[in-house]
Amino acid sequence: MMKETNVMEIQADINGDDIAEAVPVRMHAADFLRKRCGLTGVHIGCEQGVCGMCTIVVDGVAVKSCLMLAVQLDDCTVRTVESLEENGGLNALQQAFREHHGLQCGFCTPGFLMLATHLKNSGKRYTLSELREEMSGVLCRCTGYEGPVRAVAQYLGDQMIDDGLPC
Ligand code: FES
Numbered sequence: 001m002m003k004e005t006n007v008m009e010i011q012a013d014i015n016g017d018d019i020a021e022a023v024p025v026r027m028h029a030a031d032f033l034r035k036r037c038g039l040t041g042v043h044i045g046c047e048q049g050v051c052g053m054c055t056i057v058v059d060g061v062a063v064k065s066c067l068m069l070a071v072q073l074d075d076c077t078v079r080t081v082e083s084l085e086e087n088g089g090l091n092a093l094q095q096a097f098r099e100h101h102g103l104q105c106g107f108c109t110p111g112f113l114m115l116a117t118h119l120k121n122s123g124k125r126y127t128l129s130e131l132r133e134e135m136s137g138v139l140c141r142c143t144g145y146e147g148p149v150r151a152v153a154q155y156l157g158d159q160m161i162d163d164g165l166p167c
């Protein structure tokens with residue numbers, strides 16, 4: 001049984017809710033979000049930082065939540081895929097995935113959506129090649145990437161630089 005000293009109090013803004021919890025110091029953030037917060041849109045694939053399924057946005061930056069401890073979320077602003085809906089419907093990014101057939105089984109989709117949210121937050125501009133490189137951090141076994149890349153390119157709009165490659 002875990003000793004009291006192996007538990008730490010954290011407080012975080014998670015999808016707009018102030019959450020205060022005592023968490024085991026060795027629990028990773030993905031497990032915390034899924035099991036303690038009920039945010040099962042945080043998908044877990046490899047648990048070793050390879051697949052990107054567990055990507056969330058912490059203080060505006062995309063991170064792989066299987067590589068982060070829950071205690072590192074203390075005092076942070078955390079956003080998961082559950083935060084994206086607008087007025088009970090799809091936001092512009094989710095709409096773009098729908099329009100461009102950016103998903104099949106959907107298991108990777110929360111990872112792509114949160115990565116794209118980070119790219120938008122960054123305000124940086126991307127060539128199509130750079131966008132493909134950024135999106136390579138999420139593995140998709142179904143789509144061949146064309147739909148997700150087109151969807152994210154549409155969502156980024158003016159942040160895309162025309163490098164002459166067909167999208
Ligand atoms: S589950 Fe986190 S990167 Fe695969």
Ligand code: FES
Nearest residue numbers: 104105140141142
């Ligand atoms: S849509 Fe199935 S893994 Fe990407």
